[in-house]
Amino acid sequence: MGLRVRDAVVRYEGTTAVGGVSLDVADGEVLALLGPSGCGKSSLLRAVAGLEPLAAGGVAFDGQDLAGVPVHRRGFGLLFQDGQLFAHRDVAGNVAYGLETARVPRAERRERGRELLELVGLAGYERRAVSTLSGGERQRVALARALAPRPRLLLLDEPFSALDRGLRERLAVEVRAILTRTGTTAVFVTHDHDEAFTVADRVAVMGAPEPGGAGSGPRASDVAGTAAEDDAAGRSSGGVLLQVAAPEELWRAPASRRVARFLGYQAFVPLAGPEALPGSDGPGGAGRDGWLAVGPAGLRVLPPDVSEPRWGTAHPGPDRPGGGGAAGGWTGEAVGSVFRRGRTEVTVDVDLGAGVQRLAAVLDGAAGTAGTGAPAPGDKVTVALDPAGCAVVRG
Amino acid sequence: MDADGRRLTAPALRGRRGAPGRGGALGRGAGWALAAGVPLLFLGVFFAWPVVALVGRGFLADGGTVAGGVDLSGFRDVLTSPRTWRLVGLTLGQAAAGSAASVLLGLPAAYVLYRCRFPGRTLVRGLVTVPFVLPSVVVGVAFSALLQPGGLLGWAHLEETFLAVVLALVFFNYAVVVRTVGGLWERLDPRAEQAARALGASPWRAFRTVTLPALAPAIASAAAVVFLFCATAFGVVLVLGGIRYGTIETEIWTRTTQFLDLRTAAVLSVLQLVVVAGALAVSSRARARREHALDLQPERAAAQPLDLRRAPDAVAATVTALTVAGLLLLPLAGLVLRSFRAADGTWGLDNYVALGTTGGRNALVVTVWEALATSLRTAVLAAVIAVVVGGLVALVVSRRPRARAARRAVGVLDAVFMLPLGVSAVTVGFGFLVTLDRPLGLDVDLRTSGLLVPVAQAVVAVPLVVRTVLPVLRAIDPRLREAASVLGAAPGRVLRDVDLPVALRSLGLAIGFAFAVSLGEFGATSFLARPDAATLPVVIFRLIGRPGAENYGMALAASVVLAVLTAAVMMLAERLRGDRLGAAGGEF
Numbered sequence: 001m002g003l004r005v006r007d008a009v010v011r012y013e014g015t016t017a018v019g020g021v022s023l024d025v026a027d028g029e030v031l032a033l034l035g036p037s038g039c040g041k042s043s044l045l046r047a048v049a050g051l052e053p054l055a056a057g058g059v060a061f062d063g064q065d066l067a068g069v070p071v072h073r074r075g076f077g078l079l080f081q082d083g084q085l086f087a088h089r090d091v092a093g094n095v096a097y098g099l100e101t102a103r104v105p106r107a108e109r110r111e112r113g114r115e116l117l118e119l120v121g122l123a124g125y126e127r128r129a130v131s132t133l134s135g136g137e138r139q140r141v142a143l144a145r146a147l148a149p150r151p152r153l154l155l156l157d158e159p160f161s162a163l164d165r166g167l168r169e170r171l172a173v174e175v176r177a178i179l180t181r182t183g184t185t186a187v188f189v190t191h192d193h194d195e196a197f198t199v200a201d202r203v204a205v206m207g208a209p210e211p212g213g214a215g216s217g218p219r220a221s222d223v224a225g226t227a228a229e230d231d232a233a234g235r236s237s238g239g240v241l242l243q244v245a246a247p248e249e250l251w252r253a254p255a256s257r258r259v260a261r262f263l264g265y266q267a268f269v270p271l272a273g274p275e276a277l278p279g280s281d282g283p284g285g286a287g288r289d290g291w292l293a294v295g296p297a298g299l300r301v302l303p304p305d306v307s308e309p310r311w312g313t314a315h316p317g318p319d320r321p322g323g324g325g326a327a328g329g330w331t332g333e334a335v336g337s338v339f340r341r342g343r344t345e346v347t348v349d350v351d352l353g354a355g356v357q358r359l360a361a362v363l364d365g366a367a368g369t370a371g372t373g374a375p376a377p378g379d380k381v382t383v384a385l386d387p388a389g390c391a392v393v394r395g
Numbered sequence: 396m397d398a399d400g401r402r403l404t405a406p407a408l409r410g411r412r413g414a415p416g417r418g419g420a421l422g423r424g425a426g427w428a429l430a431a432g433v434p435l436l437f438l439g440v441f442f443a444w445p446v447v448a449l450v451g452r453g454f455l456a457d458g459g460t461v462a463g464g465v466d467l468s469g470f471r472d473v474l475t476s477p478r479t480w481r482l483v484g485l486t487l488g489q490a491a492a493g494s495a496a497s498v499l500l501g502l503p504a505a506y507v508l509y510r511c512r513f514p515g516r517t518l519v520r521g522l523v524t525v526p527f528v529l530p531s532v533v534v535g536v537a538f539s540a541l542l543q544p545g546g547l548l549g550w551a552h553l554e555e556t557f558l559a560v561v562l563a564l565v566f567f568n569y570a571v572v573v574r575t576v577g578g579l580w581e582r583l584d585p586r587a588e589q590a591a592r593a594l595g596a597s598p599w600r601a602f603r604t605v606t607l608p609a610l611a612p613a614i615a616s617a618a619a620v621v622f623l624f625c626a627t628a629f630g631v632v633l634v635l636g637g638i639r640y641g642t643i644e645t646e647i648w649t650r651t652t653q654f655l656d657l658r659t660a661a662v663l664s665v666l667q668l669v670v671v672a673g674a675l676a677v678s679s680r681a682r683a684r685r686e687h688a689l690d691l692q693p694e695r696a697a698a699q700p701l702d703l704r705r706a707p708d709a710v711a712a713t714v715t716a717l718t719v720a721g722l723l724l725l726p727l728a729g730l731v732l733r734s735f736r737a738a739d740g741t742w743g744l745d746n747y748v749a750l751g752t753t754g755g756r757n758a759l760v761v762t763v764w765e766a767l768a769t770s771l772r773t774a775v776l777a778a779v780i781a782v783v784v785g786g787l788v789a790l791v792v793s794r795r796p797r798a799r800a801a802r803r804a805v806g807v808l809d810a811v812f813m814l815p816l817g818v819s820a821v822t823v824g825f826g827f828l829v830t831l832d833r834p835l836g837l838d839v840d841l842r843t844s845g846l847l848v849p850v851a852q853a854v855v856a857v858p859l860v861v862r863t864v865l866p867v868l869r870a871i872d873p874r875l876r877e878a879a880s881v882l883g884a885a886p887g888r889v890l891r892d893v894d895l896p897v898a899l900r901s902l903g904l905a906i907g908f909a910f911a912v913s914l915g916e917f918g919a920t921s922f923l924a925r926p927d928a929a930t931l932p933v934v935i936f937r938l939i940g941r942p943g944a945e946n947y948g949m950a951l952a953a954s955v956v957l958a959v960l961t962a963a964v965m966m967l968a969e970r971l972r973g974d975r976l977g978a979a980g981g982e983f
Contacts (some may be wrong), residue, residue, distance in 0.1 A: 013799065051877050053797075071880040072888075084874045088896040097892070098882035141604040149883060 002027045002185055003048065003153055007057035009238065010043045017043035019238025020057065023204060025153070030179050030186045032200030034193055036262065039206045040239030041189045045155050048187065049078050061152060072101070077151030079159045083142035085130040091117070092126035116144035119178060136167045141369050143175065147182065154179070154186040160195065165266035172198040193263050197247040204244040205259050209237055256395040257291060261357070265293040267359050268393065269352045269385070290394040294352070298389030299361035301346045302329060302382045329384040334375040337363070344374045350383055362386075426887075431791045431808060434784045434857075438812065442854050446664070446818055452829065453661020453857030464715045469658040473666075483666065486642040489557065489632075492879035493564035494618045500565065500718045501572025501617070505709035511701035511708065519719065521966065525976070526723055527570040528908070530915025530963045532932040533954040535862035536939060537636025537730035538563045540951060542635075547729045555637035563631045565724055568621040575617035576610055580700070583609055598707055619678030626670055627817060630917040634939065644665045648821045648918070657796025664822045671817025679810060727958070734951040738944035744967025746952035755945040758938055760926040763953045766934040767960075770914055773930060777856060777913035778906055784853065785905065788812050790894070792861070793868035809861075816858045820851075820918025827851055827923055847923045848930070852913040858906045859912060867901040868894060907968020911961045 003025040017040040025031045033041040048059055050071040057065065059066045066074060067114045069277040073120075077098075085094050095113040096342050098146035104112070117123055120140040139159055146154055159175070160168040179186050190196050196203045243255040257268050271289035273366040332350025335358065339345075344363035349356050362384045363374055453469055464569075473479050507513075508520050526534070540546055542553045555832045583606065591601040629644045636645065644664050650660040703709045737745035749762035792809045796802050815823070827847055871893065879889045917932040924933050931953060937951035 049877075049881055051880075070885075071877070072883050072885050074881075075883070076881060078878065080874050080878060083874060084878040086875070086879075086893070086896075097879065097884075101879075101883035101885075101888060145882070155881075 001028065001062045003187070004063075005057070005310070008047055008059065009042060010040065010047050010052050011055040012043075013240075016055075018047065019240050020129075021239070021241050022057075023241065023244070025185060025187060027239075028183050028185055029202065030188060030200045032188060032196035032203045033206055034196040034203050034262075035191060035206035035239065037191055039208060041191075041206045042157055044206070044239070045078075045157055045189050045246045048153075048156050049076055051078075052239065062172050075149075075152045077146035077149070077154040079139075079142055079146045079154070079156040080259045082162050083138040085138055085141060087128070087130055088346040090126065091122070091128045091130060091133070094130060094141055095144045095148050097145060100250065102149055104149075108395070112148055113114070113144075114130055116148050117141075119147070119182075121142045121174070126185065135156075135163050135209060136171065139163065139171065143178070147178075147184065150182075152185065154184050156186060156188045158191070159187055161190070168192075168195065169198075175199055177367045197251075200247065201248050202244060202246050205242045205250070205262060207241045207242050207258060207262065210239045214235055219279075232348035254293060254391060254393055256294065257393050258292065260293040260391065260393050263391075264296045265298070265391065266296060267294040267299075267352055267357055269294065270354065271392065292385070293391045293393045294359070294385065295389040295391065296360065297362050298386050299348075299359055299383050300386050301334075301361045301363045302384055303364050311376055321342060329382045331380055331382055334377055334379045334381050336377055337374040339374075346375060346381065348381060348383055359383075411810050412766045421485055422939070427791065427794075430787050432526070434788045434791075434812070435808075436785050438815075438854075438857075441827075442815055442818075442823065445830045446822055447826075448830045449657070449822055449826035450661045450664050453658045453664075469662045469798075473662040479663070479666075482641060482643055482646050482663075483670075484633055485557075485640065486626055486644075486667075487668070489560055489564065489628075489642065490622045492557075492561045493568065493625035494621040496561065496565045497568045497572045498614060498618050500714065500722070501569055502576060502614070503714040504573045504718065505577035505580055506711045507701065507708075507715045508573060509581040510698055511712075513701040518788075519971070522719065522723065523568045523573050524965065525962050526566050526727075527568070528911040528915070528961050529567075529958055530917065530932050530961060531567070531628065531630030532634060532917050532935050533730075533915070533958050533961075534563055534567060535631045536935060536950055536954045537726040538566070538631075538635055538731045539939075541726050543727040547725065547732070552598050555635070555639050557640060558846070560628075560635050560640060562722065563635055563726075564625045564628060566726060567628075567631065568624055569718065569723065571621050571624070572614075572617045575620070576613045579610060579613040580606075593775050602707075616678055618741075619674050623671060623674040623678065623817060626674065627667070627819065629820060630936070634936070635953045643670070644821065646919075649823065651825050652922075660822075664819055668817065673815060675810070675813055679813070730951060731955055734948070734955045736948070738948050745954075746948035749945065749949045750952055754938060754941065754949055755943040756941070758941040758943075758946050759929070761929060761932055761934070763931070763934055763949065763956075765931050766931050766953075767956065769924075769928050770930040770932075770957075773852065774910050774913040776846075777852035777916075778855035778909040780849060780872045781856035781860050781909040781913070782906055784901065785812075785857045785909070786864060786898070786902070788857070789861045789864035789898075790890075791863055793871075793894075795873070807866075811966075812861055813858050815854050820855055820916070821922065823854060824851055824919030824922030827919070836879055845928065848928075849913070849922055851917045851919040851923055853909070855916055855919065856909040856912040857874050859908045863905040863908055864898055864901045868898055871897055895914050903968050903970075907965050910964050911969070914957065914964070 003023070005021060005023040008021045008023075009016065009017055019040070020038075021044055023031070033044065037039045043052060047054050050066065050069065054067075061074075075271045086097065089097070092110070092113050095116055099109040099112060099270070113126065114123070117125055120143050122140050122144070125137070125141070130141065139162075143159070156175075160171050161169065172195050178184075179199070188196070188199050190199075191202075237337060243250065243259050245253075245255075250259075251263065254263060254265065257265075268291040271292055279325050300387065330350050330352060332348040333351055335347040337344055337346040346361050346363050347358060349358050351357070352359075361381075435705070444951055454467060504523065508516060508523065538559060539554065541548050542551070542559055543549060544554070551580065553562075587609070588601050588605050590599070591605045596604065626642070627644055628642065632640065632642050632645050633648070636642075641649070643666060647660045647663045647667070650656040650663065701708055702714060703712060732744055735742050735744070737743055752760040753762055759766075789806065792812075794805060796805065827850075831847060876889050876893050879893050880886075884892060914930075915932055916930075917936065920930050921933055924930055929937070935950050935953050935957065938946045938953065
């Protein structure tokens with residue numbers, strides 16, 4: 001049961017925003033729709049809400065087809081990026097709105113409103129004018145308003161993107177707690193993978209389909225096939241799902257380099273002998289055994305005392321390319337360094353087997369955590385892979 | 396909590412969930428068709444039909460029956476007459492001069508009144524708006540009182556000159572420029588100009604290269620609207636231009652009323668329509684760009700305190716002060732002053748006392764007070780009609796339907812309802828007389844029912860109502876409606892809970908505009924009002940046309956009464972608009 005989307009296509013005049021997406025959200029589950037801006041994730045959400053018509057495919061909830069069911073009869077909740085509170089109603093009036101349309105008695109409305117405001121941490125705000133609220137408070141009111149009628153499904157459209165970073169991170173944790181506590185089934189659209197991982201039980205990565213479908217993961221190519229059929233005009237063919245997985249699984253095993261790159265993996269080392277490589281990471285350049293994706297903390301700068309004996313190891317050995325950061329290593333040139341989150345990150349120009357790339361590497365040892373002794377621009381440094389920060393990508 | 400416990404138990408809610416709309420789309424379509432159909436029917440019967448009938452009469456030979464065949468010789472005769480081209484030249488010249496002067500004088504005021512803060516700013520803003528709603532006959536009387544020999548500016552010998560007409564037109568339309576441009580300027584992000592300054596631009600250069608281009612759409616839109624108002628000005632030109640100066644509009648009036656020359660009048664009406672359609676096209680394009688620009692800058696930028704030590708502020712403030720004092724206040728003060736001078740040259744309330752009479756040598760059929768009562772009754776009816784029709788139009792036009800064809804239809808509707816602004820009110824009025832003796836074949840003579848005058852005035856007022864309500868409705872974020880919809884509000888309820896509270900804020904102003912326009916309407920009313928049911932502007936015009944210092948004094952006093960009444964209505968309307976509804980301070 002829950003939400004079931006089948007081959008959904010959303011078109012605006014001339015362009016296709018969503019190119020055939022199939023998706024299931026179980027009862028009580030929180031699913032994040034993650035993707036870069038313009039990939040059609042908001043359009044898909046609006047189609048589920050009934051705000052955009054489907055050009056093809058269908059949306060069903062609890063086994064019931066929602067075609068022909070107007071927005072106001074779907075019993076869903078929707079949280080916009082900027083709240084969209086009713087300026088002529090006070091906070092309590094906003095929260096109670098959905099209960100009024102459901103003809104809930106006044107006393108029950110008031111009780112429910114109080115309960116919801118407490119849930120979102122705004123107890124006692126009933127009579128405040130919405131114009132006096134801060135951005136974070138507005139979003140909390142909007143959340144309370146959406147939750148008040150106990151929606152069968154809550155749709156959240158980048159609800160925190162208008163807020164500053166600290167508040168965003170805090171609210172993401174709170175929303176997760178609120179959704180879990182109320183057992184709300186939810187679809188959460190975001191372009192921020194940290195946010196998606198914080199809030200969701202499962203994450204669906206969305207993006208434009210791979211050209212020709214080649215090089216995309218097996219899951220994605222299934223879906224991309226549908227999109228290609230729909231795209232007779234050959235114009236923008238709309239977003240498709242690239243991978244759906246739980247956060248840990250998604251991080252551990254991205255289905256393709258595109259998904260991995262979107263999650264923040266910064267480089268890909270072919271898992272095959274260098275002689276098999278044409279030297280680029282284009283679709284034809286896949287190693288026999290796939291790629292090793294280097295995560296944001298998957299590369300380390302070895303301290304000078306450790307790297308000294310290894311000067312001259314310009315390229316990884318032919319047997320184990322990149323395998324085992326401690327054993328192998330690459331020489332690169334430091335470009336600059338920043339100290340943040342308690343460690344030093346060095347920007348390095350280095351060739352991992354696919355040409356010289358500018359990558360970020362964590363400075364190991366005491367020098368790194370102290371924030372001193374970072375290599376100066378131009379210094380030769382040795383970098384090695386940290387297996388804990390890497391993943392194997394097949395496609 | 397179990398799975399069922401967290402569902403709302405209210406049975407009403409369960410029953411409604413997931414239920415397909417009962418013929419929802421169909422019902423909604425019918426609703427919108429009705430909302431568009433009622434105004435269209437109104438416009439068709441009370442505007443298009445009379446105008447087409449009258450214009451057609453000019454082209455049909457043999458007493459205006461279709462059987463007589465079409466006779467286009469009128470075109471040849473009129474278009475080859477040098478008099479016609481002199482009038483066209485005068486109309487365009489007067490409109491061009493009027494709009495250029497309005498823009499030049501209005502820009503500094505827009506800056507001072509919307510970009511600067513100083514004590515009394517609200518008062519000056521209100522003062523600037525008053526002339527716009529004054530009846531044209533009153534403005535004509537005020538300026539002629541000022542310019543005629545013995546008036547405050549009698550020494551300048553401006554009476555019955557082109558310059559006098561242009562000055563009066565600027566007096567009228569100054570507020571259009573100030574409000575339109577000021578409204579945008581107020582919302583313009585000051586940081587663009589600050590960025591230019593930081594890049595080394597002088598204040599003047601920053602204004603010229605950054606601010607002015609940003610304001611251009613508002614300036615173009617205001618200029619086009621002012622051009623339109625100037626080109627179709629009637630009462631002012633009739634009173635001030637005397638016999639030497641005229642426009643297409645006054646010529647239509649002269650041709651129809653003095654010479655019963657419908658053929659010439661019809662050709663002139665078509666000619667005027669061409670001029671007006673051009674100005675409307677320019678203004679609607681500029682308006683579309685402006686509303687787009689407003690989308691980009693919804694925030695209200697903070698106004699700086701007025702600093703007279705800075706050269707730009709000092710220049711702008713000086714120009715504004717001189718304009719407001721010399722062009723706006725002087726004629727009004729002169730009018731009020733002269734109204735207290737009796738026929739025998741003494742000062743006192745004689746002219747006002749005379750308002751209870753029918754004038755010297757019985758110039759009138761009714762007393763001025765009776766005419767005032769008629770005016771008020773008529774205006775109430777006209778305002779109700781205009782607000783209902785105009786409100787419906789604004790509602791329909793504010794929608795952005797998904798289908799391209801429907802969007803185009805909405806655009807056409809928008810344009811069609813601007814037409815009454817441009818078609819000669821004289822044509823409308825005379826067309827009523829011609830067609831509405833048996834409207835739609837019904838056996839009721841609307842001409843004697845007393846309904847004709849308010850209906851004609853409503854036709855003239857509808858465009859203003861639309862222009863007042865529409866921007867407010869368009870400014871509603873469509874997602875606000877979607878939010879209500881997702882929370883279970885049916886389309887009608889969304890309209891009630893989202894659109895209505897916002898529209899109410901502009902409705903007060905719309906009612907005020909409609910009421911004020913109706914109070915001052917002269918062109919159509921002069922045709923339709925029977926002598927025993929004359930309105931105040933008609934009475935004033937009749938009084939200044941009659942000989943006798945006593946009648947002229949009465950005209951001045953009546954003008955003051957009408958001006959005060961109109962200004963009071965507008966002030967009340969601005970108050971009604973109040974910000975009690977949206978605590979956000981009026982911006983959405």
